[in-house]
Amino acid sequence: MSKQYAVIGLGRFGSSLAQSLTQEDNEVLGIDINEERIEENREAVRHGVIADSTDEQAMKSLGIRNFDVVIVAIGDNMQASILSVVVLKELGVKHIVAKALSKHHGLILSKVGADDVVYPERDMGQRIAQKLMSPSIIEFIKLSDEYSIEEVRISANITGKSLIELDIRARFNVNVIAVRYSNNSVKISPEPDYRLKEDDVLVVIGKNDDLKELEKFNAK
Structure with a gap:
């Protein structure tokens, strides 16, 4: 049974993850603040949206709480990834997975509400x-x-x-x-x-x- 996923941050890790989930016939929403990345990943995700994941109203308008899993795959901005997890938690997202850049970053992500923390590079x-x-x-x-x-x-x-x-x-x-x-x-x-x-x-x-x-x- 397919699920609904939202992937925030369509860098190398996020786009690869989104593409893999899409290939398994899941409903995938790609979110990135960068319009160019959305365009680059038109084939990787069924739906792409330009949005700031630290903006609570923007995330609320996307119905983010209705997704089964939301993955915060932001790889170049530690503050943005942490704030995004806080916003998702506040909005009542069922399951949050977050990419960490370091052990310290991962600990903070867990503290602010990430259900799972992953370390792709490590x-x-x-x-x-x-x-x-x-x-x-x-x-x-x-x-x-x-x-x-x-x-x-x-x-x-x-x-x-x-x-x-x-x-x-x-x-x-x-x-x-x-x-x-x-x-x-x-x-x-x-x-x-x-x-x-x-x-x-x-x-x-x-x-x-x-x-x-x-x-x-x-x-x-």
């Missing part, structure tokens, strides 16, 4: 670093400072072995939650006797230190 840097250090890692999702989910491309070292033979949970304290096959189909909770094939990808969850030990084993 998170992307972590993902790139993880891939550079561990070439077998396809995707990396940090759940907390202690836990992560990883997609691990299996090596020749474990190809042909069954999950029960590898006994990953007992040996590494890591749980296999799915296997993604070469045709991109996914098997959730694969059977213990499933034998891994050359192009399979393991989706695993666990403590970061334990995941590193699994990576070392897989890379042998």
